[in-house]
Amino acid sequence: MNRNDISAIKALLSTPKNIVIVCHKNPDGDAIGSTLGLYHYLKKHNHNAQVITPNDYPGFLKWVPGEDTILKYDSQTEVSNKTIKDADIIFTLDFNAFHRTGQMQPALEASKAIKILIDHHQEPDDYAAYTYSDVSMSSTCEMVYHFIDMLDDADNIDVSIATCLYLGIMTDTGSFRFPSTTSTTHRIVAELIDKGARNAEVHNNVYDTNSYNRLQLLGCALTNLKVLPELRTAYITLTQNELRKFDYKKGDTEGVVNYALSLENIIFAAIFIEDKQEGIIKISLRSKGGFSVNEFSRAHFNGGGHNNAAGGRSETPLDATVEKFLSILPQYKDALNHE
Numbered sequence: 499m500n501r502n503d504i505s506a507i508k509a510l511l512s513t514p515k516n517i518v519i520v521c522h523k524n525p526d527g528d529a530i531g532s533t534l535g536l537y538h539y540l541k542k543h544n545h546n547a548q549v550i551t552p553n554d555y556p557g558f559l560k561w562v563p564g565e566d567t568i569l570k571y572d573s574q575t576e577v578s579n580k581t582i583k584d585a586d587i588i589f590t591l592d593f594n595a596f597h598r599t600g601q602m603q604p605a606l607e608a609s610k611a612i613k614i615l616i617d618h619h620q621e622p623d624d625y626a627a628y629t630y631s632d633v634s635m636s637s638t639c640e641m642v643y644h645f646i647d648m649l650d651d652a653d654n655i656d657v658s659i660a661t662c663l664y665l666g667i668m669t670d671t672g673s674f675r676f677p678s679t680t681s682t683t684h685r686i687v688a689e690l691i692d693k694g695a696r697n698a699e700v701h702n703n704v705y706d707t708n709s710y711n712r713l714q715l716l717g718c719a720l721t722n723l724k725v726l727p728e729l730r731t732a733y734i735t736l737t738q739n740e741l742r743k744f745d746y747k748k749g750d751t752e753g754v755v756n757y758a759l760s761l762e763n764i765i766f767a768a769i770f771i772e773d774k775q776e777g778i779i780k781i782s783l784r785s786k787g788g789f790s791v792n793e794f795s796r797a798h799f800n801g802g803g804h805n806n807a808a809g810g811r812s813e814t815p816l817d818a819t820v821e822k823f824l825s826i827l828p829q830y831k832d833a834l835n836h837e
């Protein structure tokens with residue numbers, strides 16, 4: 499995003515507009531934090547702003563300031579379509595291609611609104627009038643902070659904006675531990691606390707509100723953990739029956755794959771989750787160091803993401819999907835052992 503883009507966006511935002519802000523399907527902390535952070539900012543400037551998510555999000559995000567104003571496209575389709583149709587500007591946050599918005603894709607493609615993309619995933623599509631893409635960024639929330647700063651408006655960040663942006667930086671950096679966490683990230687986080695973000699409260703709301711069933715499901719996942727020491731890989735499976743047994747709720751499996759990656763000498767971790775409703779196996783991949791799970795997922799599992807965290811999917815049954823994974827892995831033996 500260059501100086502001309504910023505001037506153009508400043509001019510665009512100088513009078514009240516109808517603005518829609520969207521994120522990817524199955525929103526995470528960064529998706530909700532960045533869209534709502536921007537929402538509060540735009541409301542402050544008298545815009546008619548509306549966040550629309552493709553679908554619902556986990557309970558541990560149902561405390562975020564402004565969360566109750568969000569429209570969910572899959573259950574509020576009519577009003578969402580009308581809002582998208584009336585939009586002058588659409589901000590697309592935390593995703594790189596329209597297909598990541600699921601059912602919302604056609605409405606976004608049909609819209610004549612000016613699109614502004616802010617995102618840190620690899621290989622963004624070329625649909626936006628203004629693209630702010632930076633794969634080195636810890637989170638889209640960090641980018642929304644920079645975006646507001648580029649508009650010379652960081653002084654206007656209030657407690658709601660600060661809380662939302664803190665949330666997404668925290669979740670996407672694994673609480674400030676992933677390599678994408680820079681000294682600038684920490685400076686921004688410090689600034690957000692100064693603006694009123696209650697850091698301990700945000701951590702507590704997201705990480706310390708587990709249900710008993712969720713912990714039991716984690717126990718089941720850890721029991722299913724398999725380790726391939728010679729490939730420095732570990733993986734977890736969860737069947738639909740196991741999810742049902744522990745009364746699975748959206749978000750319950752979030753972060754489970756990281757336990758596999760926490761094993762000594764393991765640099766590649768995967769979780770395969772059976773989703774009978776969608777008829778797919780949802781895959782999450784994580785790595786440490788230079789082994790790119792983004793490339794691995796793009797090559798084999800119809801997904802993508804970042805070098806060290808990516809998602810994917812498979813349309814074959816769970817057993818067959820795991821078999822495919824195990825049959826591909828030996829090709830990567832050298833790469834996995836040179837990390």
Ligand code: 5GP
Pocket residue numbers: 522592594598619620781782783800801802803804807808809810
């Ligand atoms: P998760 O495993 O938590 O679903 O996703 C890990 C990261 O990869 C997140 O940043 C997520 O947005 C991204 N991601 C997940 N699935 C896909 C996908 O199909 N394509 C792309 N480009 N990114 C994905």
Ligand code: MN
Pocket residue numbers: 528529592618637638670
């Ligand atoms: Mn993100």
